[in-house]
Amino acid sequence: MSLIDYKGFGGVRLSADMLGDENDPAVLLVPDLGQSRSAWRDVAEALVLSGRRVVNLDLRGGAEEGNRDLAPHVEDLRAVLAQMGSRPVVVTAGRGGWVAARALGLEGAHLAAGLVLVDIPVDKDALASGVASRLTLPTLVVRGGFAPSESSMSSVAFAAALPAGERADIDDCDLALASDRKEALLGQLLEFLERHQPREAMEFKAGSDPRTLRDAMGCFATGITIVTALDADGVPVGLTANSFTSVSLDPPLLLVCIANTAGTAPALRAAAHFGVNVLQIGQQPTSTRFAAKGEDRFANQPWAPGQTGIPLLEGSLVSFECRHESLHEAGDHFILVGRVVRAQFEPHRDPLLYFRGKYRRLHFA
Numbered sequence: 001m002s003l004i005d006y007k008g009f010g011g012v013r014l015s016a017d018m019l020g021d022e023n024d025p026a027v028l029l030v031p032d033l034g035q036s037r038s039a040w041r042d043v044a045e046a047l048v049l050s051g052r053r054v055v056n057l058d059l060r061g062g063a064e065e066g067n068r069d070l071a072p073h074v075e076d077l078r079a080v081l082a083q084m085g086s087r088p089v090v091v092t093a094g095r096g097g098w099v100a101a102r103a104l105g106l107e108g109a110h111l112a113a114g115l116v117l118v119d120i121p122v123d124k125d126a127l128a129s130g131v132a133s134r135l136t137l138p139t140l141v142v143r144g145g146f147a148p149s150e151s152s153m154s155s156v157a158f159a160a161a162l163p164a165g166e167r168a169d170i171d172d173c174d175l176a177l178a179s180d181r182k183e184a185l186l187g188q189l190l191e192f193l194e195r196h197q198p199r200e201a202m203e204f205k206a207g208s209d210p211r212t213l214r215d216a217m218g219c220f221a222t223g224i225t226i227v228t229a230l231d232a233d234g235v236p237v238g239l240t241a242n243s244f245t246s247v248s249l250d251p252p253l254l255l256v257c258i259a260n261t262a263g264t265a266p267a268l269r270a271a272a273h274f275g276v277n278v279l280q281i282g283q284q285p286t287s288t289r290f291a292a293k294g295e296d297r298f299a300n301q302p303w304a305p306g307q308t309g310i311p312l313l314e315g316s317l318v319s320f321e322c323r324h325e326s327l328h329e330a331g332d333h334f335i336l337v338g339r340v341v342r343a344q345f346e347p348h349r350d351p352l353l354y355f356r357g358k359y360r361r362l363h364f365a
């Protein structure tokens, strides 16, 4: 993160945090009047992780009170936008929305790729003077983004006043009932950004050759598990597998798909019981070790026997202990279905994820 200064109206210095890769599409965050840019900090960091460059701006006067005349802020915002290297999507909180709506109306529309107004409050004068009806750029009105808002009514009025011709581009969503407001707001923002300011032009690949099919399968994001059992001699065995799916709740069934060529396959075919250990973010080395050939996978691996004696990996996000239910041959793999006899899980850690051949983690949680 770097600190940068913009020149506002009349040469006033405006500070902003600059985050992310300069080649990524830009988002300009504008706080509510009387708030500083720290109000957007969490959102800024999450947007960077989602591949956005973020400019998190302080308005003149920062968080000081008594700076409620919108006109200088409007000119400041136009000046900042003119100094930015590319057209950002402008995302505002509270009355920052009225500033942006004025700055981006009609002749200002070319300055931004889109506008997101979070919790824009009542401003009867602005509504009456037709600020909303002059907006012609894609606009998202979010109600209840920070709190179940009093601003609901005015947001509805604002959304209704946006120009009818552009309605296809106007979204109005209410997050008042969202169980996790921050996550819901980020979800709305990312979806809007993807539609109106995609990171790169969508480029589809098609085919039926093994490479294309493999890459297509890799577009399905998964968690990672280690499937464990005891072999005929009572020695622990296990391998990394992301082909895990929950199948049924009543009875409780799950499945994993195991390659016929896997060294562990004979033991898993024969075992009366097996375990499925879902990995958390700190267990990437475990995943690597249980996928590598020639490693003593259990050598430095803390584990404990479950009720049925099978090895369960300590520190996992979830461990399912299963009884062999059925086995189905499926091409070069077999589908192993287990009946869950016991599950134990850790409710606070994040999962280790796998997507397009790479380990990943949740962007916001």
Ligand SMILES: Cc1cc2nc3c(=O)[nH]c(=O)nc-3n(C[C@H](O)[C@H](O)[C@H](O)COP(=O)(O)O)c2cc1C
Binding pocket: 224, 238, 239, 240, 241, 242, 243, 244, 257, 258, 259, 261, 262, 263, 264, 265, 287, 290, 291, 292, 293, 354
């Ligand atoms: C992320 C990841 C997911 C994997 N998923 C599976 C899977 O679902 N089924 C499978 O048979 N092998 C899967 N593998 C490959 C096995 O872990 C790997 O071939 C391992 O070496 C097999 O060990 P074994 O031959 O000792 O049984 C996966 C590997 C990785 C890295």
